[in-house]
Amino acid sequence: MDKVQFEQVFGYSNDQAIVSYSSRGEISFAQFKRELAFIERKLKKSLNETGFKRAAIFCEDSYEFSLLFFAAMSCCEVVVIPANNKRFTQQKLGEQTLLLGSWEDSSAFSINIPDQCREELSVPSCFDAGIQLFTSGSSGEPQTVDKTLYQLLNEVKAHNLKWSPRVANTTTLATVSHQHIYGLLFKLLWPLASGRRFVSKTYVDIVGLLQDAHKWGPAVWVASPAQLSRRISSWPWALGKSLVDIFSSGGPLLEVDAKAIDQLCGIQPIEVYGSTETGGIAWRNQLRQKSWSPLKGVNIAKNSDGLLKVSSPWLPKEFICQDKVQISTDGMFELKGRADRIVKIEEKRISLTQVESLLVGSSYIVKANALVLERKRKIVAAVATLTESGKELLQKKGKASLVRKLRETLAKDLDGVAVPRSWRFVDEIPANLQGKITRDLLMQLFDEIPAAMVPQIISSEILDNARQVNFTVNDDLPCLDGHFEGSPVVPGVVQLDWAMHFGRPLVKAGSTFTQMEVIKFKQLMMPGDAVTLSLEFSQEKNKLNYSFRNTQDGNLEYSSGRLCFSHV
Template identity: 50%
Template sequence: MQWQQLFGYSADDALVCAAADGRKISFAEFKRDLAAACAYLHSAAAQTPRKRAALFCTDTYQFCVWLCAGLGCNLQLVIPANNKRATANALEAIDLWLGEWPSQTSAVAALPLSDTAVNALPQTFEGALQLFTSGSSGEPQSIDKTLPQLMAEITAQQRQWAERTANCAVLATVSHQHIYGLLFRLLWPLSSGRPFAGRTYVDVAALLEDAEQLAPALWVASPAQLSRRNETWAWHKAAHLNGIFSSGGPLAAEDSAAIAALSGHWPLEIYGSTETGGIAWRQQQDGNILWTPLAGVQLSTHTCGESPTPLLQVQSPWVASGFTTQDCVTFVGERFELKGRADTIAKIEEKRISLTQVERLLAASPLVASARVLVLPKNTRRSRDVLGALVVLSAVGAEELNTRGKSTLVRQLRTWLAPDLDGVAVPRSWRFVGEIPVNQQGKSPRELLMQAFEHDQSFSVPAAMLPKVEFAEQDGEDGSQRKSARVKLRIPRDLPCLPGHFDTAPVVPGVVQLDWAMHFGKQLLQIPGEFSGMENIKFKQLLVPEEQAELELSFDIDKQKLTYRFFWDGDEFSSGRLSFHNV
């Protein structure tokens, strides 16, 4: 790759980067920094042959200089998503650590001083790159790329969007450590002679402010970031944007429309992956859901026994050989519709389960805003593989959780899913969160989602929903496999569950009695695991406000079953058994 193919700046005073510290870095300054970095790498290679260098920088300008220097010095640059200790330890045969590596004492954090003559600049860039998949469907995998492959895609993107991107500065809320950010916020502006911002914006309000200063500008974003918009931001300053790019996954139609209403720009969605690079694009204006292939991309389908819908196959100048994705597609002429992923098909107890289907069913519930479902493998806490659901609640669902508790909410969601799913396809473990966690690339890797299930999210009943406890004690163990307790309680008149149940004669609902049994069982008997079922439930007499009652509890440790009974003076209100499983 020749110098003039990588850099498109026509003059030394051309603006290359609006740095995070406020400096405006010209092409002349960039060349001095690049020459100094190359001199350092040549010096290091003279002492010890250096072939593989790991590169991580939070600052895009510093990353840019080290990237170009490494390629100009014929290194293989390993570019992981983060610089965590576990990530560094997983990288193999690294000879040099460039950038910010807290766990590596030999890391070169700062750029060398720019005191080297620019005539020492490389004229060719023959190094190679090793990137990593996001890990959305498993462990991140390394993918080898060459600079000509990346530049071939940039040529196609430039051909597609030349008029829209002309003279535009690039501002981004995604990291350059991933292929999408590397291409769109760095290599593309370098090759077309446009400036880029050195910071990765966390605050979109600040991005809109800088867009006004650097206008015309482009925003390189991800679906996760566009979905977390704030209507109070200065969206009128989006008039200084020429467009918004989004990649990392399909953008929800409602999010695309909302961004268009706020900014005046329908996001340009780029579909692709680390393995394939860019494949296709779409704008959802006028309800469009179809993807249009980029120029030079040849698409076909492959029938897979595990997937009822054909998988997309990709051939392009920026893919070393044909690649079969895990995306199911249906073609409409030359365009296509994404129909989910084959790798979201899980097998549990010999039954094939579509995780995407479970997620869609959950998202259709009025209690749920969004959801992710994954397989929780068998371990010391789980006797078998089960499904776990990570759920963001709607306003209705949040109110239900606050007033009626987790147990009641989970029962409602399980009941919602039951008509459409086999029993093993209904999640057994539930986590309710404010938002689905994402990494810097706007992705939700499995390892990030799994963190929500590493610790027990204890069952709880809102305090306002509990009866008044007059006496409670745990009895001595009844044999080696049984624990018991009893609670004397009074039913308050102002329980939130009483109004409307029933208007003329309020009674404590049966589901609330189940919650009380579970609450006091967890509190007094330290029952492990999560609720999994119930049996022999009987409601014999009405439990009403100001009533006294005694709750008798007995937990069979071996069978993981809690037997309960509400009674008073020989009258029994309700009884039954609740089952639990370790998750």
């Protein structure tokens, strides 16, 4: 394992330099070093007592995370950075892992720094633990990815080489978490290595971010495409003049979103392309260039299948991506879709990427995601946001007319089994806190629920046209991840999904969902709540009424509404 010296990680010129704006106020480099030394000594004692060599960190505060991270990097063999601290995640980590930070387990190692940590101890001289990260799980179960601090810092050097004149003396603010590689690099390691300031919290409120950017500017915003697409024009974007750059990663940023951000605050977002496995590969400002430019030190090529091959100083060996590319003579490249999104239905190979591209190419769709559902047989489904033309058609002639128009468009280029048979038109395609659109989130919009999405059932009873389901909201439900960091709740779309899922046995066979009526969300449904779902189906109207109430207090209603189905 490559040893990294303390001086290679931190670029602060003096002890008075500000490292972070945290919940405890301004943190100087001198204070950071004292607190790091204190945490390292305390952590070594815990490791000696348990005999563990491996630690897992989950901490929402980036400054506190940095203390735990570098203390663990100096005295552990492996440091694991999971995406969340759910019970299922903890179980997968195994018993021989010391938990650091915010976990439900009472034995977890916590910060607990004295208010005035003045004790002078020696900081760690070097860091040589392995780092284990996780992929996003956008196409399946998240996989572990092994890294070293040496590799991560090599990538940081490449970003600094490209952007240092622009970001010098800035404060970094982020709406993405350091628990993922993009946030870890851009929110934490890069500011530390270049001697810049970072705000320790992860912003959910963009208004607050703009206000703090003005307060602590010049500033850099580390964002995701999903977050930039959720802008509201009435926010105080004039304060965004304090921003010098906005970085975006985790997926493609729509051109319309890039243009809107430029118009609102005068900043053209810089997109960074890469993955957990590869780290950063390339960048672009699509308002100036559509193609991607490789980062300094990155070598790219195309294999015989048209897939991107990457080698770089932060990769142990050449990596073949699942992205198809077209490389130009100047070394820049364009992405041509994902090869690993090929599915087989009725012996035919179908590219979900192609389905999405054709939908976006129509005059009705802005953005689309295709997936496969397992019903009596496999079918392709689509989730899409609509253009103004699409919204007008949906409003005037209904969903059936819109779907027919889209199917006619797709039929010119696709086999019949590749044309989506189930559709959801939404104002916004759901994404998690990191801006990732995962399969589980998409499936919540359909009648089917992955097994992991079903709450912990206590009892269920069906009588004639009614059903009552009692359940507990277990805290390891994937839908809780990313919804209000630090205060997980069951999203409204999931409650609708549960009503549909448990109400299906009451609905007439062959009926298809058409619309929702009188939907009301009254109270937050949270982990640990005991809930009673009451369902009643009207045979005459073909409508399903539902209500979620607290089992102990029947007067406390979480939500209610009516789901309407076509007559058969």
